[in-house]
Structures are given as structure tokens and as C-alpha cells.
Amino acid sequence: MSDVLKKTPQQAQPSMPCVPQTRRGTERREALMAAADELFLQYGFDGVSLDSLVAHVGGSKASIYQYFGCKKGLLVALVQRRHECFFNEYALPTELGSRSLREVLLETSHMLFQAFSQPDKMAFMRLIVNESQRDPEIGRIAYELGPARGKYTMAKILIEADARGEIDCPRPYESAVFFSGFLQHIKWRLLIGLTPIEDHIDINSFFEFTVDHFIASHQHISPITQTK
Template identity: 35%
Template sequence: MIDAKFRSDRDARREAILDVAAEVFLEEGFDAASMSTIAAKVGGSKSTLYNYFKSKEELFQAHVERYCSWQGAEMFALLDDEGDDVRAALTRLGRRYITNVMSDRNMRHFRLIAAASERSPDIGRAFYEAGPLRGARLLGGFLARMKLEGRIQIDDPIAGGHLFIGLCQNRMLKARLVNYIGAPTPEDVDAEVAIAVSTFMAAFGPKA
């Protein structure tokens, strides 16, 4: 019982550190952020921080992995209802995906991670594996099930997952990254998803 309480308290403390670290990284950037600043905002010492994370890089990587996990859980849970047809499921996913990924906060995270990955490739690797790659695999699993049911015709479901995600984000992503456009409106999202789903189904939907 004591061990369980210790683990619970330790987990809560770790989450609190990650909450504070996320805001510091977003405000100051990876290079400028310091363990001292994070510790001060958490309300402890650097030594306490190092009990949980061995370095700033490890702390940032944990933040990236947690953020990707939250994003993925929210988006790809929409595929759990297998009663829907493929078009309906992809439309639901696409809307959530574009809304989340193209948001101001997510763009700030993406720029932050890309900059940090220049010096620390492990951070980029952690982000890609926990975010884009995991998402494509989850969508690929759904597409594989739909293939078995004869609802789509696709040779490589995981490649199909990458392709659909690319169709959803391709036109907007670079423009958002450089602040050429703002976050899409619901109408923008609907229009973009409609094109992505139509294109995907034209390529892989059942043939008459």
C-alpha cells in the first residue's frame, strides 16, 4: 500500500514537472530553456528535477512523447467504431486531425521540435515514432480490417495510412509552419477533408 502511494505521488510529481516544462519550452525554446528555470517554476531544486530526468534532452523527449500520446489517443480513438463505413470513418478522423495538427499550439510544438532535432536527432526520432509513424500504423490497422471486409482495395495499409494523412495536411502544412495562413476554420477543414477522402476512396475504394 505504501509502495502504491509512493508510485502515485511520484507519478503525479512527474506529470507536474512535464506540465511546467511544456510551457517553459514553448515560451523560451529548447535552447534557451534551462533546468533551473523549470525547477523554480515547479517549486523545487534542480537536484529534484534530476531525480526524474537525467538531462534537459530527456525531459524534452518525455514531453514530446506525452504530447504525441495525447494527440494520438484523441484522434485515432475515432476509428474504434468499426460499424461506420470507410468514408465516414476517414472523414471523422480527417476533421479531427486537421483541426488538431493545424492549431496554433501544435504549430508551436512542431517548430520547437524541428529546431531541437537539429542538434539532438534522438528528439526528432522520438517525435516521429510516437507521432506520425504511430498514427500511420494505427490508421493502417483500421485500413487492414476494412480490406479484409472488402470495403477497400489496398496493397499496403500502413502506406495507405501515411498517404491519407498526407492528403489531409499537405496543402496547409508548409503555409502554417511559416505563418503564411492562420488556423483553418471549420469550413476550411470540411473542404480539405472532403477532397482528401474523395481522392483516397477514388484510388482505393471498391471498384464497380
């Protein structure tokens, strides 16, 4: 358990060049981020210049340099903002509480499905995937703030379920990666413009099938069963 907790990502965020100290500065920074979010999604990161950003929101490029350092710093700030909004908006389970592991896994699956189904979230993911080909640091930051954070949270839930005797889970992080695998099927279909799941599959049945098989794969195996 301690090894998993020690490796949990600690908000891998480079510090911003300058944090606004006034209300006007804060509003200015927010306006720049809103404009960048809109324009990056519409034209791509390379398709938006600092001049076009300033023309869209007003002011001068000095504010961009002051608050973000450069255009990349602005994209990193958007990555940070979107991931924090994601976790605040969907409030994914972080512990079992009084519920069973099955209930928590099903809730997590449905919440992530709802998130993946939002067009703007998929559009931003495509933006990050594309830009990461040129600048791997962008991808690393996005991964640590999103997927990695989610996997370590799930690993802690699996540790709790193991301690309660619901499952046998000696390698919680690897099991969390295993669990996230079937969700990637949905995400990748949406990422390339397909429907989230094949037409002949019911999404609720799909989640129940995968969760039940995941739990079944983590049951205690008796010595008699092992020798067969």
C-alpha cells in the same frame, strides 16, 4: 496484414530514470513537467536552463536529475505526455466498426484538422523540429509516438476495408502514407504560420474531394479496364 501489424511501433519510449513512489514525488514531477512545457514553448529548449526551471517551480535540480536524468530526458517525457494526451483527447478511429471507410476517413480528417489548428500543438511541433536538428533521437521518438503510430493505425483500418471489399488495398502502409499526404499540406501551412488552407478553398469540400479520390484510387480494376 501480418507484416503491417508486426511493424507497428511499440511505444518507443526510453524508460525514465526514476518513477515517483509517493504522492509528493508525483506532484513534484508533474510541476517540473508543467514548468518545462511552458518555458520551452516560450524560450526554446536551449533558452531554458535547469536553474531557470528550478527558479520557476521551486526546489532543486536534484529532482530533475532524479526523475528525468537530464534536460533532454525532461523534453522526452513531454513528448511522451503530449502524444498520449493527443490520442486520448481526439480518440481517432482505430477500426471501421459499422461505418463505411469514407465516414471514417472524413472523421479522421476533421479531427486531425482540429488538432493541427491548436496553437500550442503547432508551437510544440516547431520546438521538436528545431531541436531534432541537433539531436535526431528527439525527432525519432516524436515521429514514432505520433505520425508513425497514426499511419499504422490507418493501415489496419485499410486492411479491414479491403477485407470487406470496400477497396482494393494490397499495400496498406503505403496507402496510409498516401492518405496522410494531403493532411501534411494543412500541417505545414500552419507550421510556418499560414492559414490552414487557401482562402478560396472550403475545408469541408477539400476533405470530401481528397477522401473520395483516395477511395476511387483503391477500387478494383477489371481485366477489361486494365487492357485499355
